Amino acid sequence: MSDFRGTQGTRGSHGSHRAGKRRAWRAGAPRGALVAGAVVAIATATTVTVAAWPDPAGQSGAPAATSPASSSSAAASARAGGAPDDAKPPAPAVSPTRPVTGAPRTIPFVREVRTTGRGTGWRPSATTRVVVAAGSEAALADEGRLLASELKRGYAQGVAARPGDVELAMGGAADASAPESYTVTTRGGRVRITGGDQAGVFYGTRTLKQAVRSGGGLADGVLRDAPAKPRRGFALDTARKHFDAAWIEDRIREMGDLKLNEFGLHFSDDQGFRIASASHPEIVSKDHLTKAEIRRILALAASRHIRVIPEIDSPGHLGAVIAAHPGLQLRSVSGKPSRGAVDIADPKAARIVDELLGEYAELFPGAYWHLGGDEYRALTVSDPEATYPKLAAEAKRKYGPRARVQDLATGWLNDRAKAVGRHGKTDIRAWNDGYFEGGVVDAPKSREVAYWTGKEIGARKPQEYLREGRKVLNVNDEYLYYVLGEPNTFQYPTGRRIYDEWTPRVLRHSESVPARYDAQITGGQFAVWCDYSNAQTQQQVARGVRLPLRAVAQKLWDERRPGLSWDGFKGLAGELE
Secondary structure: OEOOOOOOOOOOOOEHHHOOOOOOOOOOOOOOOOOOOOEEOEEOOOOOEEOOOOOOOOOOOOOOOOOHHHHHHHHHHHOOOOOHHHOOOOOOOOOOOOOOOOOOOOOOOOOEEEEOOOOOOEOOOOOOEEEEOOOOHHHHHHHHHHHHHHHOOEEEEOOOOOOOOEEEEEOOHHHOOOOOOEEEEEEOOEEEEEEOOHHHHHHHHHHHHHHHHHHOOEOOEEEEEOOOOOEEEEEEEOOOOOOOHHHHHHHHHHHHHOOOOEEEEEEEOOOOEOEOOOOOHHHOOOOOEOHHHHHHHHHHHHHOOOEEEEEEEEOOOOHHHHHHOHHHEEEOOOOOEEEEEEOOOOHHHHHHHHHHHHHHHHHOOOOEEEEEOOOOHHHOOOOHHHHOHHHHHHHHHHHOOOOOHHHHHHHHHHHHHHHHHOOOOOEEEEEHHHOOOOOOOOOOOOOEEEEOOOOOOOOOOHHHHHHOOOOEEEOOOOOOEEEOOOOOOOOOOOHHHHHHHOOOOEEEOOEEOOHHHHHHEEEEEEEEEOOOOOOOOHHHHHHHHHHHHHHHHHHHHOOOOOOOOHHHHHHHHHHOO
């Protein structure tokens, strides 16, 4: 989250969490070209063979291509103002009769590329159709219609594909081994995209869409691709700053093209509550999203195979609820109120929170839920039991004479998990500072740890959660926190630093955990926190996250050191706009 416990500033939604000193990014020197030919493949830890991205300079026999680095420089010199990371070169001019050669230029990079070196490849023509194969109509009609509209070509289903067409189909032994995997076969002037599931086929269409944008089409051959990590996300703090539905929908479309599959929605905090409520309308901020707007966002996300994961953070960060119900606020032994924290010894606090959880668990589909659990003020002092004796007494009453305030807080989250569990939410996560060691009450091992900071009082290292056998999601505030206004020594993350330095195993500061824990790290999430809500406009936020989000998408799809330099990657991002 962003409120760094230990400081009393706004939670900078994970803004505070970010109180650690940032290291300046290290500008990595451009890397040498990787061999690109008929087959370029590198074995990975998964069963998928992968191809490293060829250097744009065309060395070692690589097919000639427009240099993303030079395109980026041209765009930057033509642009007035704006961050240098926002270079957007024009799409390359391509002759409709020129053969397509080489690997497709996409973000994220395709992991395995096998080109035949023969044939002219495929380009969309006036007669091209997107065809959903017979037997796959029910599963892939939406994907087919979307691609047809993007290519501005015809759509058909249940008929034979002709030369020039793009065919989508479910199944195939090559695709069944991994979720979200896909195969693209280009032969005889047509393209066939298959996948082990609908998401895989959708990602294949994203590869084709980007290949058309960057190079005009696809070379003859076979592409095989699958993600390294199953959870690839972007999270937005709408509680501190209202973002309109159209802006969010644009980010959903952007995420889909980058093969990201989780959108975290933090809509309740001290500064605001941003979705309409029937159970407690008194807590809703003036600027908010209607439920009709949320349903449209959910429908768009589903069409891009993105799950939306809502978060009502508790027992801290409930200032919007407390503003309407001041009697729920936690107070110390001296009577000092604790900002944003409810009194978890008061059953009325649990009742109101559970009513909200039930209402929104019905609004948001799926099994996913974020409980929050971070920066509860009672646990940021040196002696919680002495400072909050009411909580200490309730802990002992509920859990026995050895129980402490941390046990009461753990029990609170466990009870909230049961509340959303009654509505089918079984895939649940909480922030890492909502898990405690040495208590008499524990969080279930099945609950995912969203690890965002190691800077708080008593912060535990990531390895401790991993040694307990827990799944961990990487939300490292050193690299993945975009905090408006840059409070508490936060600096806006750069795409370059993520691209050159970060991997999913870099969970805390710039330290990487041992490779033996890789399977427990489910993925990562880039997060926008709005500590100073007026520091940037919606448009500035969209521009600011553009390249960092692309770098994160690349490293979650394939965490290995890329073969393309940062300047080349930045130029490629511009080509694909």
